[in-house]
Amino acid sequence: MIFSTAANEYMDDKRKRLRATTLEGYESAIRCHLLPRWGEREIETITFEQVQEWVDSFELAGAAEKAYKTFRQIYRWVLRRHQLRIWDVTQGVELPKKPTVRRPTLTAEQERTTLKAIVGQPFEAAVLLGAALGLRRCEACAVRIEDVDWRSGWVHVRRGLHVVKGELVETGCKTKLSNRRLKLPRFALERLRKIRGNRRTGRLCELDPNTLARRFRAFCKRFDLPHVPMTCLRHSWATISLEHGAAIEDIAVALGHTTVNTAMSHYLQSFRTVVARASDSYTAAMEL
Structure with a gap:
């Protein structure tokens, strides 16, 4: 064949x-x-x-x-x-080793500066969701008003929005565990309530993922704001949470990963934070 x-x-x-x-x-x-x-x-x-x-x-x-x-x-x-009785030539093929990539992240202070500066912009809702919940860009764009419990701040992440061959396409979550519920911090919930206004249905951000990323980047460049791509807001969320005491297991669950190894290999930017915390725990035990 x-x-x-x-x-x-x-x-x-x-x-x-x-x-x-x-x-x-x-x-x-x-x-x-x-x-x-x-x-x-x-x-x-x-x-x-x-x-x-x-x-x-x-x-x-x-x-x-x-x-x-x-x-x-x-x-x-x-x-x-076709039930071909031939040797599988893909067995044993060695792939080149990929270099370790550390994606850029924002500190908590930098993120606060940028979030304050984008208030009122058409991309604010998606950027805020991405930053505050560690969402993928496609997930942040797909969150609908009906997905949010506006009293408690719990958000049901259950779909993604993509541009495929020029057309907007909604899909289910990337994995089974990506369909998850996350809790907005109070400052983000209050801001999103104002963005929602009197609307009761529809997407919180009406921009498609590509337009969102382009406008967000241009705005930050124009006003010299701390900026990372939307994908790296997810990395920033994980890094900030980790550095302020969150367990790596909790971060993996919130990101929708099937294993802790995925979170560690892709989103853990500073191993020193984890090692230092473990060392402090040991020191405290020995000083008793």
Whole structure:
């Protein structure tokens, strides 16, 4: 079977059950990386050595991982669907090691400065939700008035808003644990009440995720405000919470992660905070 045919069959099958954003990622990888290299090859003629050489040829480790995992998904799907009795050449392929990336974060003082400065802006609601709850950008844009308990401040995070091929698409949460309830701090709840006004339905922020990010960045640059991308507001929330005493397990639950390891590897910006707290606890015990 020709690889391009296999890729088309795979995508036709997955369109029945995958989110639009996931499909868009697969389509991009297939178009940019897989078809140029494997499109006209017979599945049965591809060797392990060729796959490893292809993976090693990427300059960026992230691109190599995305391309390889998409290739592996299609390859293994074809083996199962067509019951091909050939060796799985994706077994044992080594991916390049990705460099450790520490995303920029805001301190509590910097975040207070920026949140005060954006009062009244059309993107305020989503930025406030992202900063105060550690939401993903797509989640912050998707929060509706009906999702908030306006007395207690509890917010039901249950969907994401994405721009897919120029169209706005609402999807379910990224994972099962991403469907969660979070509590707004009082200052954020009071501000969101004013933003809501007399409305009883609809999204709190009416901008799409891309427009939101663009306008927020431009506003902060124009007025020389402390700024990080919307994604990094999530990192800032985790870092600020951790540095002020929150347990890493609690942070992982609030972020909607399935394991504490995910929170530690992606959102823990300062291990010194955790180690220092553990050291202080030990010291206090020994001084008794």
